[in-house]
Amino acid sequence: MKKIIMTGGGSAGHVTPNLALVPKLRKMGYEIEYIGTRDGIERKIIEGEKIRYHIISSGKLRRYFDIKNFTDPFKVVKGILQAIFIMKKVKPNIVFSKGGFVSVPVVIAAHLSKIPVIAHESDITPGLANKLAAPYCTKVCVTFPESIKNIKGDKAVLTGTPIREELLKGDAAQGREICQFIDKKPVLLIIGGSLGSKYINDTVRGILDKILVRYNVVHICGKDNLDEKLSGKSGYKQFEYVSEELPHIMSSADIVISRAGANVIFELLTLKKPNLLIPLSKKSSRGDQILNAASFEKSGYSMVIQEEELNEEILADKLEELYRNKDRYISKMSSSPLKNGVDEIIRLIEKHSL
Template sequence: MKKIVMTGGGTAGHVTPNIALMPALKENGYEISYIGSYAGMEKQLIEEQNIPYYGISSGKLRRYFDWKNFSDPFKVLKGYGQAVRLLKKLKPDVVFSKGGFVSVPVVLAAKRCKIPAIIHESDLTPGLANRLAIPSASKVCCNFPETMKYLPEGKAVLTGSPIRQELLSGKKEAAISYCGFEGRNLPVILIVGGSSGSKVINSAVRAILPELLDHFSIIHLCGKGNLDESLKNLEGYAQFEYAKQELTDMFALSDLVISRAGANSICELLALHKPNILIPLSAAASRGDQILNAKSFKAQGFSYVIEEESLTDDTLKEAIHEVFAHKEDYINAMKKSNQMNSIDTILSLIKEVSLKK
C-alpha cells in the first residue's frame, strides 16, 4: 500500500482541500497520515476524519515587529527535527502540503529524507510559508493562471482547488424546508460573509431587503452574533449565523451567491457553476490576496466584483440585477474552465512523483 503524509494548518483554507482529497486517495489505495500543529484547528478537523494525526512544534514568521519573532524560529527548528523523525518513522511515498506555517518544516524535512513533496497554493500570489517551502517541492499546484509566473518553471501545474464532493449533491427541497420558503416561487440569493460575517456586507444587504424581497428569496449567513431579531419573521428572508451540513443544500437552491473572495470559497462557486458577486476583503484588512483572486475570476468571466470601498446600497442593487440578467453568460464561462477536475489532476501528480521516488 502506498503511503502519503498530508500537512497544512492555521486556517480552514489550509485544511479543507486536504480533506476533499482524502476520499480519492483512499479509493486509490493510499494510507494517509497527517502532520499539523499541536493544537491548531486542523487537529480537530483531521481527527474527525479518523486519520492518524501527529502534532509538531510550529512558529509563525511575521512581516512586522513582534517579540515572538525572536522565539518562533526556534519553534520552527524544533518542528523540523520532529518532522524528520516522523517521516523516517512513517516512510511515506509522498508528502502533500496545503500550506500554513506548520507545513514549512514538514516540506523541508521531506527534502532531507528524499521524499517528494507537492505543494498547493490557493491564492493568486504565493504566501510566505509556501514561498519558503517551494524550493524543496517537486511540484507546485495553483488555482489561477496568473500564479504560474510566480512559480518555478517545470514545477508549476494549474490544477484548481480540491472541493468537497458532497457540495455537488445538495438537495433544493431540504433547503426550502430549512429556510421556510415553501410556496415562495422566486429565485434565491445566498449571502456568505465568512465564518465571522461581514458588517459591511450585512448592512448593505439589509438596507435593500424590502426591494430585494419583491424579486428574490434571501438566505443570509451573517456570522456569529450578527442576527437581526427585528427581521426574524420577515417572509422570504432566512438568516443564520452559519451553516454546516445545510450549506450543501443552500448552494443547490441558490441562483446567485454573494461572497467574500477567499480562494477555496470561490473555487467552490466555480465548481458549482454559481453566478456570483464577489466582495473581497479590503487591502487594509489583509495582504490583498482576496482582491487579486476576485480580479482573476472577473477577468475569466466567472464573477462580478465590487471592491469593499465601493460597496453601497446602490452598487449592490445594480450588481444583483446585472448578474441575474446575464447569469447564463457566467454559467457558460465557468463550464468552460479547465480547473474543474482538480482532484483527478492532483491525484495524477501524486502518483507521478510517487513512482519517481
C-alpha cells in the same frame, strides 16, 4: 499500502482542499495521516474525518513587525524536529501540503527526510508559507494560469483547485427545505468566508427588507455574527457556519454574494453559480483576493465590487444587474477550461510517490 501525510492549517481554506482528495486516496488504498497544530482550526476538521492527527509546534509567519518574530523561528525549528520524528515513525511515501504556517516545518522535514512533497497554492500569488516552502517541494500545484510565472523553476503545474465530491451532490429542493423557504422566489446566498465579514453582513442587513421583496436570502454570516433580531424573519435564514447542509444550500442558490478566496470562487465556478465578489481589501490582507476576483471578472465568471466602494445603494444595483445577466455568467462558466483539480493532483501524487 502507500502512506501519505497531509498538512495545512490556519484557516478552513487550508484544510478543505485536503479533504477533497481524501475519498479518492482512500479508494486507492492510501493510509492518510495529518500534521497540524494543537489549537489550529485544522484539528477539529481533520479529527472529525477520523484521520490520525499529529501535533507539532509552529510559529506564525508575519510580513509585519511583531516582537514574536524573534521567538517564533525557534518554534518553527522545534516543529521541524518534531515532524522529522513523525516522518521516521510513519514512513510516508509522499507529503501533500496545502499551505498555512504549519506547513513550513512539515515540508522542510519531509525534504530533509528525502520524502517527496506536492504542494498546492490556491491564490494567484503564493502566500508567505508556500513561498518559504517552495524550494523544498517536488511540484507546486497552482489554481490560476497566471500563477505559473510566480513559482520559480519548472515546479509549477496547473491543476485547478480540488473540489469536494459531496459539494457536487447537493439537492436544491432540500436546500430550500433546510432554509424553510415556502415560496418560489429566487435564492440569494451570502458567504462571508470562514470567519464571516461584518462589513458585508451590515451592508446586506441594511437593505434586507428591499432584498427580500425579490429574493429568499441564505446568510452564512460567520461565528458570533448572528443577528437575533432577524431570527424568524420570513424568507431570511442565517447561519454562523454550515457543514453537512452546504451542498444542498449551494445547489438551491440562484445567485451568490461572496468573498473572493480561491476555494469558494472555484466552487462557485464548478457549480456555475452567478456571483458578485467582494474581495478583502489590502487593509486587512495581502491583496490575494483582489487578484483572484480580477481574474474571474476578466474571464466573465464574476461581477466584482471592491470593499472600499461597497455601500447599500451600489449593492442593491449590482444584485439586480447580476440577476438580470445570470444566464450570460452561467454560459461563461460552462465553457471555462478550469476544472476540478482532484484527478490531476492525484496523478501527481501517484507519479512522485516513493
